[in-house]
Amino acid sequence: xxxxxxxxxxxxxxxxxxxxxxxxxxxxxxxxxxxxxxxxxxxxxxxxxxxxxxxxxxxxxxxxxxxxxxxxxxxxxxxxxxxxxxxxxxxxxxxxxxxxxxxxxxxxxxxxxxxxxxxxxxxxxxxxxxxxxxxxxxxxxxxxxxxxxxxxxxxxxxxxxxxxxxxxxxxxxxxxxxxxxxxxxxxxxxxxxxxxxxxxxxxxxxxxxxxxxxxxxxxxxxxxxxxxxxxxxxxxxxxxxxxxxxxxxxxxxxxxxxxxxxxxxxxxxxxxxxxxxxxxxxxxxxxxxxxxxxxxxxxxxxxxxxxxxxxxxxxxxxxxxxxxxxxxxxxxx
Numbered sequence: 003x004x005x006x007x008x009x010x011x012x013x014x015x016x017x018x019x020x021x022x023x024x025x026x027x028x029x030x031x032x033x034x035x036x037x038x039x040x041x042x043x044x045x046x047x048x049x050x051x052x053x054x055x056x057x058x059x060x061x062x063x064x065x066x067x068x069x070x071x072x073x074x075x076x077x078x079x080x081x082x083x084x085x086x087x088x089x090x091x092x093x094x095x096x097x098x099x100x101x102x103x104x105x106x107x108x109x110x111x112x113x114x115x116x117x118x119x120x121x122x123x124x125x126x127x128x129x130x131x132x133x134x135x136x137x138x139x140x141x142x143x144x145x146x147x148x149x150x151x152x153x154x155x156x157x158x159x160x161x162x163x164x165x166x167x168x169x170x171x172x173x174x175x176x177x178x179x180x181x182x183x184x185x186x187x188x189x190x191x192x193x194x195x196x197x198x199x200x201x202x203x204x205x206x207x208x209x210x211x212x213x214x215x216x217x218x219x220x221x222x223x224x225x226x227x228x229x230x231x232x233x234x235x236x237x238x239x240x241x242x243x244x245x246x247x248x249x250x251x252x253x254x255x256x257x258x259x260x261x262x263x264x265x266x267x268x269x270x271x272x273x274x275x276x277x278x279x280x281x282x283x284x285x286x287x288x289x290x291x292x293x294x295x296x297x298x299x300x301x302x303x304x305x306x307x308x309x310x311x312x313x314x315x316x317x318x319x320x321x322x323x324x325x326x327x328x329x330x331x332x333x334x335x
Contacts, residue, residue: 114221285315
């Protein structure tokens, strides 16, 4: 069985996909001349960005586990325009891993874009996301796949980390706890780990939501909330989490802000009443109580702020109902 080898082909026009923000061109990827032959049950999407010192060790670990499981699979290693020798080392090792396909982006696009395009091009019925930084126990990938194979009622299995080993630990732990609690409140679901990078899900179920994935780290948060908001069962499996190899690409201030913004955006996209109706009702109630107070203290007179509070509540409630009507008429929930 020969490894996938890219050939020189004229570049195809950049495909365009719809997203909530408008039409966005996909990052061009170098063509892949040959796919893994035969049927494939599992596609493992592996984003690679400046991981030259350990990417091959990660590929070896994943392939060894999948070979031992007896499952048919392909490992889609996507180089996100690394500035080191990551792509060269993947190409050099390709003959040793006949189930590995290599894609190379023409510019750095972010892990979310890598995972979205990899999932869209996956040939397997089950898609696995993981990282190439040696932090996740990728030898347990067959276990996640087995959970989906043995229980058809489950649509996603997430490796829930039992420890936090990332950078800025003192800041990340409380920030991630707060964001997770917000997501639990908005989805009415217990979420042990909102943004784990190790997960397996049914590709067919995920297809309507892939276009919603942002380019950055919050893509894992997005796919979790998309499944939960649409009543797709998610199972959590406790996993160990090791200190990553190499330099972290996580920026606390910027990425934490994006995480909580993405949680609110996704819940608004699927269930806007969850976000808008509570503050609307609070404002209406406060306005009514304030109106009663005004009538008692100043009979026949309502203060301007009383009217503003009450009317603001009515406006937000109207927007919530209108947004919910748009969501229900969209047909993807």
